[in-house]
Amino acid sequence: MxxxxxxxxxxxxxxxLGLLRTPHGEIRTPVFMPVGTHGTIxxxxxxxxxxxxxxxILNNAYHMYLRPGPDILDKAGGLHDFISWxxxxxxxxxxxxxxxxxxxxxxxxxxxxxxxxxxxxxxxLTPEKMVSFQASTAGADISMCLDExxxxxxxxxxxxxxxxxxxxxxxxxxxxxxESRRPSAADGTRQLLFGIAQGGMYTDIRGESAAALxxxxxxxxxxxxxxxxxPREVMLPALEASLEKLPASSPRYxxxxxxxxxxxxxxxxxxxxxxxxxxTRNARNAQAFTxxxxxxxxxxxxxxxxxxxxxxxxxxACRRYSRAFISHLFRSGEFLAGRLLSLHNIFFMxxxxxxIRDAVFRxxxxxxxxxxxxxxLG
RNA sequence: GGGCAGGUGGCGGAGUGGUUAAUCGCACCAGACUGUAAAUCUGGCGUCCUUACGGACUGCGAAGGUUCGAAUCCUUCCCUGCCCA
Numbered sequence: 001m002x003x004x005x006x007x008x009x010x011x012x013x014x015x016x017l018g019l020l021r022t023p024h025g026e027i028r029t030p031v032f033m034p035v036g037t038h039g040t041i042x043x044x045x046x047x048x049x050x051x052x053x054x055x056x057i058l059n060n061a062y063h064m065y066l067r068p069g070p071d072i073l074d075k076a077g078g079l080h081d082f083i084s085w086x087x088x089x090x091x092x093x094x095x096x097x098x099x100x101x102x103x104x105x106x107x108x109x110x111x112x113x114x115x116x117x118x119x120x121x122x123x124x125l126t127p128e129k130m131v132s133f134q135a136s137t138a139g140a141d142i143s144m145c146l147d148e149x150x151x152x153x154x155x156x157x158x159x160x161x162x163x164x165x166x167x168x169x170x171x172x173x174x175x176x177x178x179e180s181r182r183p184s185a186a187d188g189t190r191q192l193l194f195g196i197a198q199g200g201m202y203t204d205i206r207g208e209s210a211a212a213l214x215x216x217x218x219x220x221x222x223x224x225x226x227x228x229x230x231p232r233e234v235m236l237p238a239l240e241a242s243l244e245k246l247p248a249s250s251p252r253y254x255x256x257x258x259x260x261x262x263x264x265x266x267x268x269x270x271x272x273x274x275x276x277x278x279x280t281r282n283a284r285n286a287q288a289f290t291x292x293x294x295x296x297x298x299x300x301x302x303x304x305x306x307x308x309x310x311x312x313x314x315x316x317a318c319r320r321y322s323r324a325f326i327s328h329l330f331r332s333g334e335f336l337a338g339r340l341l342s343l344h345n346i347f348f349m350x351x352x353x354x355x356i357r358d359a360v361f362r363x364x365x366x367x368x369x370x371x372x373x374x375x376x377l378g
Numbered sequence: 379g380g381g382c383a384g385g386u387g388g389c390g391g392a393g394u395g396g397u398u399a400a401u402c403g404c405a406c407c408a409g410a411c412u413g414u415a416a417a418u419c420u421g422g423c424g425u426c427c428u429u430a431c432g433g434a435c436u437g438c439g440a441a442g443g444u445u446c447g448a449a450u451c452c453u454u455c456c457c458u459g460c461c462c463a
Contacts (some may be wrong), residue, residue: 033413035413035414036414037413038414038416042414042417051402060414062415069408071427072460083443090413092413093413095413096413096414096462097413097414097415100413100414100415101415117415118415135436144413145458147413149413196413219384222413224413225413226412227411227413228412253413254413255412256412256413257412257413259412262412274412274413275395275413276411276412276413277411277413277414277416278411278412280414281411281412281414281416281417282410282411282412282418284416284417285410285411285416285417285418286417287411296409298407298408298409299407300406300407300408301410303416330417331405332462335417337417337419338417340424342417352459373453
């Protein structure tokens with residue numbers, strides 16, 4: 001059976017509708033995957049996440065490897081059982097932590113040596129260890145290769161050398177995956193492994209990276225190392241250079257994106273999967289996404305605004321609570337504030353993807369994108 | 379009535395002759411956040427003019443005084459808290 005099926009492609013853009021099959025269920029793409037780094041979408045319960053309609057969520061292998069650690073996860077019977085999420089689950093390998101925890105690590109050919117950000121103890125991550133942890137111990141539906149996520153800006157030499165290391169790690173990741181993955185399910189679904197394209201902002205290196213991954217052969221391909229602080233005019237060409245070398249028959253995942261604007265741009269170029277901490281992090285920092293634009297809910301003008309966060313929104317927060325009350329909750333330091341905005345923002349992202357899928361379905365992508373931007377930025 | 383302590387920007391609270399438009403915290407105003415070491419971080423916050431740079435004015439209970447210079451020293455007054463009658 002095909003693990004990924006392109007259901008429909010847009011005529012005028014590269015956007016497409018897809019169906020991705022995993023041992024824990026199917027995913028309609030383009031999809032947004034909420035991020036649950038430590039095994040939880042911050043402030044939300046699994047019941048919340050189900051009610052929001054999330055089809056797949058993320059966990060982070062680096063963080064779960066450090067705590068609770070492989071032993072506990074093994075005894076729990078894997079991540080699904082441990083965190084009580086029965087749907088599709090994707091784990092990130094720890095490549096992003098090579099970027100975000102740069103002060104704590106040193107990279108060698110063999111792997112990445114970290115000083116644990118928790119207790120300072122030494123941790124050594126290798127592609128083999130992280131992929132085996134994800135596929136075997138954690139039982140992730142989708143595992144990610146260990147990669148080196150580069151900071152921006154970087155020199156071309158550094159980007160090239162780093163990309164080559166990532167490609168060698170991808171080769172090792174795949175071998176480790178074949179050895180450690182669980183048997184295929186009766187329905188023909190099986191665990192999947194995605195490669196991650198790198199290359200900094202250099203389009204030629206981006207292309208080489210994607211081509212190298214395709215040579216190895218993966219179930220899906222991710223574009224990593226983008227949306228790390230570069231301007232959009234730099235990001236989009238780099239994205240295009242990566243996508244150009246990837247097969248249309250495979251799912252494509254833009255790691256770490258993003259803003260609603262960025263997601264429209266990426267889907268238009270053929271991306272199927274997204275994840276981002278923005279909806280939950282910004283929620284905790286008092287920012288709501290709405291179809292009329294983002295708003296900082298602690299702004300003075302919302303103190304006596306008794307309407308919902310977003311008109312016509314049917315999320316749990318909007319059905320019951322006013323902007324004024326949520327603003328009050330933030331000013332009072334109440335945890336419910338960040339929770340309500342998290343519910344709303346995740347709902348917004350999932351709704352946004354539904355709008356996007358509908359636009360592709362109707363062959364009206366360009367028009368719907370224009371309509372969205374006019375309202376969102378207006 | 380007597381004694382002691384004290385009155386500083388929205389609030390709390392530093393500062394006891396010049397680098398003080400005034401540390402700092404809170405509150406308030408605004409911004410940022412993109413595979414989460416983040417429910418965090420940045421700015422702003424006397425008044426007026428200026429996009430900004432910058433400039434003008436007012437200012438540490440009130441009034442007067444000493445001094446080149448005062449929130450800081452002196453005098454008088456007003457007010458607050460505690461203690462004694």
